Amino acid sequence: MEKLTIGIIGAGRIGRMHAENIVYIPNVKIKTISDLFIENAKLWAEQIGIQNVTTNYQDILNDPEIDAIFICSPTSTHGSIIKEAARAGKHIFCEKPVSFSTEETKEALEVVKEAGVKLQVGFNRRFDPNFKKVHDTVKEGKVGEPHILKITSRDPEPPPAEYIKNSGGLFFDMAIHDYDMARYVIGSEVEEVYVQGVNLVDPIFEELGDIDTAMTILKFENGAIGVIDNSRKAVYGYDQRLEVFGSKGSVTAQNEHPTNVEISTKDGVYKDKLKHFFLDRYKDAYMIETHAFIDSILNDKPLVCIGNDGLQAELIAKAARESFETGKPIKLIREEYSLL
């Protein structure tokens, strides 16, 4: 394939970011963007040179000129759009999670498999240069057999109540990124999950049946053990760290700061707090992720993050929720869609 024509479904914050990353990639054009409230995005779309806007995403799926789509609509719509798009022969980039129900996800993956289209799931952090280097270091055996995984993942501030309500909860909305990272860097599937979760940040989470602070313990099939700690509120910024410890050493990725400037006075040494949030911290990762998807289609290369990766992360999130609700460790029942 020499040229690629793209449609984007959803013109919210993430849809626009993807559009802006795509718009100047050589040999690629965004033909259409859809959104229920597309009026709000019309001026913006025109400025960055997108030809058509529509309220109906079917216009994109029915357009034979469009080769690939980005699904940036609410999670509740992902499953059905994936199926329709796959049947229409479009390659698919879908934001995480694929769905809130592993059954729905599996159905969608079946259709994708039959259609033979490509499906990339939006686990952007795999494309972060720091985290990718941790992954590569482990894969190259530089730290030996992995024994212990530690992920720190804390948001700078809680989302609005409205968002929490439809988010799927901490496990499906927030920790799911970390569950994917865990599989990605350890290179082994999760066998058992235990969660200790609490409400410490804001009572709104409890009112909505959610939690705001959690620790997930993972046992991997290769024997390694891992821990992920999540909080909805780190006042010093977006805290995103990663460590893999193994038989021959350890590898760590630290946080990023807006500048590295240090000020020393009689009161101590000061530096900037962390980069504020994901659009800032993972700016490069989002860019690289989009290029990788397009490169995979244009040059028929394998994807880094496939439908099965979406499913596995959801299986872990589901077990995490169950562990939280029962107070017990939960064994995962393995299901794989390895052909995807």
Next chain:
Amino acid sequence: MEKLTIGIIGAGRIGRMHAENIVYIPNVKIKTISDLFIENAKLWAEQIGIQNVTTNYQDILNDPEIDAIFICSPTSTHGSIIKEAARAGKHIFCEKPVSFSTEETKEALEVVKEAGVKLQVGFNRRFDPNFKKVHDTVKEGKVGEPHILKITSRDPEPPPAEYIKNSGGLFFDMAIHDYDMARYVIGSEVEEVYVQGVNLVDPIFEELGDIDTAMTILKFENGAIGVIDNSRKAVYGYDQRLEVFGSKGSVTAQNEHPTNVEISTKDGVYKDKLKHFFLDRYKDAYMIETHAFIDSILNDKPLVCIGNDGLQAELIAKAARESFETGKPIKLIREEYSLL
């Protein structure tokens, strides 16, 4: 009290280190040191100016001139020596753990309480300037209410099989330090414990009914949650880190390196691996710990680390062992010896 006369029971590595730290403190003298194999220590004892050596620790307990003792003998002897020493009216510094059985520990604490002597338990890390600053920062409220605790605690290499056999296992020998640190920095008691433990370093641990790699999840009474990861083998040195995350921020203590020198070449940037092990890493902490004990006796100040602290850490270790054996979270039954 103006002058202090001390006896040391046990002339192994730790006993000698305490002796060398004590020997030059003004107004303090070591009168006697005992060890079953005291012949090996005779020359050393003479060189640092200890007056008497004996194979019988009773010689120390029966000496009316001796005000305080350091118990540095094997753990299996701690309980009975504490009781005898307390009844003989000696102030007691006892290496951790107080015993391998919380029943035995409680008995010993009862006797100490009745005798009205001071008992300091050797949780040396409380006196490490880095960890103490973490504790003080949390206590002063600078990070708000504590939400998440993270402790990394990895030895540079496994002990010999002979040591493992009599060590009490990973929970009583190694993690017990971290359990104490958890209580110390969070300032709240542990309510529930869950452990994920594995054998990855050396099959000898499994053969001896022990493990070498573990993760302990703690739930505290104040709502905070914590995780401790332990390994018996970190090839890059003695990995000792601490983090408390709270509603107003976080505080971390990092590892220490022999030097801070960085070498930059075409291949990258290199620095020293970590300080090798506890005598090196906690050299200052051991010194400060000893001064604190002596200061407490001479000037009747409160102790930083009392018998009850020893008991609480053992209760956690016991629950950790039970969680490891049953695969379930274990609730702690609270028992306290607050008067000690």
Next chain:
Amino acid sequence: MEKLTIGIIGAGRIGRMHAENIVYIPNVKIKTISDLFIENAKLWAEQIGIQNVTTNYQDILNDPEIDAIFICSPTSTHGSIIKEAARAGKHIFCEKPVSFSTEETKEALEVVKEAGVKLQVGFNRRFDPNFKKVHDTVKEGKVGEPHILKITSRDPEPPPAEYIKNSGGLFFDMAIHDYDMARYVIGSEVEEVYVQGVNLVDPIFEELGDIDTAMTILKFENGAIGVIDNSRKAVYGYDQRLEVFGSKGSVTAQNEHPTNVEISTKDGVYKDKLKHFFLDRYKDAYMIETHAFIDSILNDKPLVCIGNDGLQAELIAKAARESFETGKPIKLIREEYSLL
């Protein structure tokens, strides 16, 4: 002004980088790019949507639709193009240095002054977020009165002989950036210059009458003293550091690495060497610099880096060269074009 039309003179590495940064700024378009060897750049120009290409830069200056130009041609042409462009009423962004002769620079600035157009000199490092924060910290008085300035500025590898020949030498080509930074962060003019310069990297420099390793000592009018060390070859990457020490403290900007990943093994702790060179290290700075120039024209805001800044840096470079040649400290004769 609502829309801006731009012409670019010179389609080499720097000209193309500016073009790519400009091309997607809203309300700005690049109409024409000129280069003596424009054939090589034709395909690239088409891809990024530049309308016209030409071998003759006069086509740009004569085009009444063009509001502003970027001068990215060889330094020997800067002076005359500035004068022609100013007389044609174009706003000017000119790469550093303005010329190799302070006389020529002063003539150009006179013409710019008369024409009343804006002239920004391409000292991109002023726009680097780290260095800007150092500047702001000093300006806000957080480190008190500045006493000592230290700049480290080392290239990863020497340029080709052909480049060295026409570069103006280490003082005019390389250190001039640091001379500007010195004035920018200290906020005072240079009074005296002393240089110790040597040939240690490659004999080619000596053959061409140049040096490859230098230390410049600056005395500022406000009493502060500074040192800049330059080398043409730092095998570990592009070494760019800055420190201002004052009566109330100090502020430092450190190097940047491609990732912050650390790998710990039995041999030590490793991390990436530095970002490789200026297009990588100052990527954001170049972007911000271009936006600032355009913002200044569209919204009539003051420039951060004016013609006089170009002149002052050249006066220092000239004195540095003289000090190197005579082995003596050189007093600067103050000349200013403060209206520019």
Next chain:
Amino acid sequence: MEKLTIGIIGAGRIGRMHAENIVYIPNVKIKTISDLFIENAKLWAEQIGIQNVTTNYQDILNDPEIDAIFICSPTSTHGSIIKEAARAGKHIFCEKPVSFSTEETKEALEVVKEAGVKLQVGFNRRFDPNFKKVHDTVKEGKVGEPHILKITSRDPEPPPAEYIKNSGGLFFDMAIHDYDMARYVIGSEVEEVYVQGVNLVDPIFEELGDIDTAMTILKFENGAIGVIDNSRKAVYGYDQRLEVFGSKGSVTAQNEHPTNVEISTKDGVYKDKLKHFFLDRYKDAYMIETHAFIDSILNDKPLVCIGNDGLQAELIAKAARESFETGKPIKLIREEYSLL
């Protein structure tokens, strides 16, 4: 030699520190300490077990039991005491500088040479583990041929006026340590010196004919160039850094902080300011220095820091003073006492 008996001349801050470091070294005893005001030190001397105190240092030199002496009296007395002690056959540890006059120093070295005793000069920083590692790294060729040296050396606060008056001035009192470090890590002699010095911290320095802020540029015989910046007042602590840059890389030693604890809040990231001053920062270095001197005598090993090192540093200090006074670079006239 199996046992060593030592006398200490001078019971001020430095004399006492050396005594406390020596007192517990096996096979070494301090027999006598002298001081004009020995009354003030009597109680302290008794407590640490020094047998005799005297107001007359001749008592030490005339005591045939004493093998070696530490000269910790005012600098003005060093030269004559060295000569007397050497003639009396004592090995000598002398605090820096040997004298304020290179003529006097050379005379003293002549006598030492004839007497065949050992003379160690108290450049304690050579024994700092960080700086020693920089030295070793350079010596092992890991950074290739050295090109650039950078030393930062700033005191936390100015000494009292009384001290300044008798200190020999910034070059002989403070920078002399850095001049020695320069020779030590570069492994080549200094050929030329240029100084830019100013009064910015306190007018008292100017009143006493001294300065408080200086930059010394060094040219070495091997072609390398170096810079040392000194200030009498760094409000954030004792700033002591070192960097050697060479053909194959660079090596740096950073500052030390009392703890490595970092506190992150909504306002940024904070850590401790630097260790406060030399007794704190170089505590280990002083200890190692003393052991090295004693080891050299007992086991007839070569010294790390000999009389000639004292002389060379003074020659540089003298040239630095001359450069400051004349405003010109000064060539050093090489004189060496290599046999010492």
